[in-house]
Amino acid sequence: MKRSEPAIQVSIARKVFPAIADRPEHVVLGGVELTVERGSFVVLTGPSGCGKSTLLNIIAGLDDDYQGTVSFGKDTGKLSFMFQTPRLLPWRTVEENVLLILDDDGPDAKARVAAILSRVGLSEAANAYPERLSVGMQRRAALARAFVIEPDVLLMDEPFVSLDDPSADSLRALLIELWNRRPTTVLFVTHDRIEAVMLATRLIRLGGNPASIVQDSGVDLSPDERLDREKVLAWRGRLFENA
Amino acid sequence: MALENNTVGTGRVGRGVVGSVLVGRLGWTLISFLSLLVLWAIVAAVLQSRLFPGPMEVGEKLASEAATGELGYNVGVTLARVAVSFFLAMFIGCAIGIALGCAKGADQFFDTWLIFFLNLPALVTIILCYVWFGLTEVAAILAVAINKIPNVAVTVREGARSLSRDLAEMATIYRFGTWKTLRHVTIPQLAPFFAAAARGGLALVWKIVLVVELLGRSNGVGHQLHIAFQLFDVPMILAYAIAFILVVQIIEIGVLQPLEARVNRWRR
Numbered sequence: 254m255k256r257s258e259p260a261i262q263v264s265i266a267r268k269v270f271p272a273i274a275d276r277p278e279h280v281v282l283g284g285v286e287l288t289v290e291r292g293s294f295v296v297l298t299g300p301s302g303c304g305k306s307t308l309l310n311i312i313a314g315l316d317d318d319y320q321g322t323v324s325f326g327k328d329t330g331k332l333s334f335m336f337q338t339p340r341l342l343p344w345r346t347v348e349e350n351v352l353l354i355l356d357d358d359g360p361d362a363k364a365r366v367a368a369i370l371s372r373v374g375l376s377e378a379a380n381a382y383p384e385r386l387s388v389g390m391q392r393r394a395a396l397a398r399a400f401v402i403e404p405d406v407l408l409m410d411e412p413f414v415s416l417d418d419p420s421a422d423s424l425r426a427l428l429i430e431l432w433n434r435r436p437t438t439v440l441f442v443t444h445d446r447i448e449a450v451m452l453a454t455r456l457i458r459l460g461g462n463p464a465s466i467v468q469d470s471g472v473d474l475s476p477d478e479r480l481d482r483e484k485v486l487a488w489r490g491r492l493f494e495n496a
Numbered sequence: 497m498a499l500e501n502n503t504v505g506t507g508r509v510g511r512g513v514v515g516s517v518l519v520g521r522l523g524w525t526l527i528s529f530l531s532l533l534v535l536w537a538i539v540a541a542v543l544q545s546r547l548f549p550g551p552m553e554v555g556e557k558l559a560s561e562a563a564t565g566e567l568g569y570n571v572g573v574t575l576a577r578v579a580v581s582f583f584l585a586m587f588i589g590c591a592i593g594i595a596l597g598c599a600k601g602a603d604q605f606f607d608t609w610l611i612f613f614l615n616l617p618a619l620v621t622i623i624l625c626y627v628w629f630g631l632t633e634v635a636a637i638l639a640v641a642i643n644k645i646p647n648v649a650v651t652v653r654e655g656a657r658s659l660s661r662d663l664a665e666m667a668t669i670y671r672f673g674t675w676k677t678l679r680h681v682t683i684p685q686l687a688p689f690f691a692a693a694a695r696g697g698l699a700l701v702w703k704i705v706l707v708v709e710l711l712g713r714s715n716g717v718g719h720q721l722h723i724a725f726q727l728f729d730v731p732m733i734l735a736y737a738i739a740f741i742l743v744v745q746i747i748e749i750g751v752l753q754p755l756e757a758r759v760n761r762w763r764r
Contacts, residue, residue, distance in 0.1 A: 334669040344684040344762045354670045382762040
């Protein structure tokens with residue numbers, strides 16, 4: 254196992270939002286250099302509107318209007334992206350939404366979908382249309398969809414935002430469980446500092462205008478300690494003391 | 497699972513309400529239809545004119561035309577023309593609409609063309625098609641399709657303009673490819689616009705086909721109406737009109753409405 258080879262290498266010299274109407278041109282990102290090790294859980298945080306989502310979209314290949322390079326290591330072709338909104342197809346059932354991501358729809362694929370749906374607690378809602386489910390359940394479906402292909406890289410853009418606390422907590426616990434079961438390289442964007450500490454093995458803070466990396470620290474917590482509120486708060490204090 | 501119980505509960509209540517509404521609506525339709533018949537019969541009885549036959553006379557004409565097979569043949573011929581020109585117009589119109597909705601440059605360039613064809617009177621298209629291509633079946637169908645294509649294109653273009661970028665990005669990330677994206681992401685989003693185009697289209701195509709038949713075909717409902725007009729045979733005109741309305745309603749209730757319900761079953 255060549256653990257040393259990085260999963261993602263990002264080098265963005267400049268990312269500009271062109272001028273629209275009366276708003277002048279805006280340089281969002283400048284000089285972002287980032288190397289993501291395989292199997293690490295990297296949390297990107299920073300003030301709202303600083304360019305976290307923009308960075309994630311560039312890495313995902315959804316935005317190719319930038320100066321710089323993004324390269325993935327060997328065997329990191331399979332990419333999942335969990336968006337701020339679930340982005341499920343409303344005209345397909347939960348099961349169909351997840352099944353569609355797989356390349357085939359044979360019995361093996363169906364079994365995989367059933368397994369992941371049961372793990373996120375959606376077995377009974379498999380045949381429901383997404384808009385008939387609660388927002389929390391829709392996010393669970395989106396989480397199942399992100400994990401069903403067993404991604405090499407998982408990108409997440411504030412996936413638990415605008416949920417009530419218990420729903421967000423249970424989804425976070427679910428994410429930790431899924432990740433422990435099958436560690437994969439994760440890039441997770443959030444502005445919630447507690448969430449950041451709970452999830453991250455490495456925490457990166459963006460700041461400045463244009464934004465670049467202003468802090469890059471490891472978070473050395475065991476899975477159990479991540480669910481311990483005291484420990485998480487202590488780490489938050491330490492990590493964000495000069496923020 | 498409080499949520500599920502709740503859903504099942506509203507579902508049951510919902511069905512009950514829908515059921516009684518349906519019965520109520522059918523009842524009202526029947527009453528309204530019968531009163532129209534009665535009114536018609538009274539006016540005909542008062543006028544006592546050869547040019548304003550009552551429902552009984554028209555009904556007899558309808559039965560005798562149906563018995564000779566004339567009615568079935570002519571309605572069938574018209575129906576076939578409607579079907580061919582309708583699907584032709586839908587296919588070409590949808591393709592143009594999607595292309596224009598997705599490509600801004602093309603939209604700007606062809607917008608004037610579209611407005612030109614939208615405002616071209618149906619009669620002009622029909623006459624020109626017959627003049628240029630002769631009094632043939634192809635000319636007839638082409639004339640109807642050309643009348644309809646711009647309407648379909650404009651409706652579908654609206655849909656293509658409002659396609660969700662969010663879902664398109666999702667399809668890109670999960671590598672859906674062209675065919676899968678079209679089938680599962682694009683077409684379901686356009687379905688309401690297809691339905692609107694189809695419904696408006698059918699209503700228009702029916703009427704134009706009759707004019708096309710009247711001007712340059714030797715069979716079909718339009719041709720029969722033409723003959724009846726020359727003979728001042730009003731019972732025949734009304735008999736064909738009623739047969740025609742019946743067929744249109746059967747297609748509306750038997751095909752279009754169930755199709756629409758099926759396409760929309762995922763909605764809340």
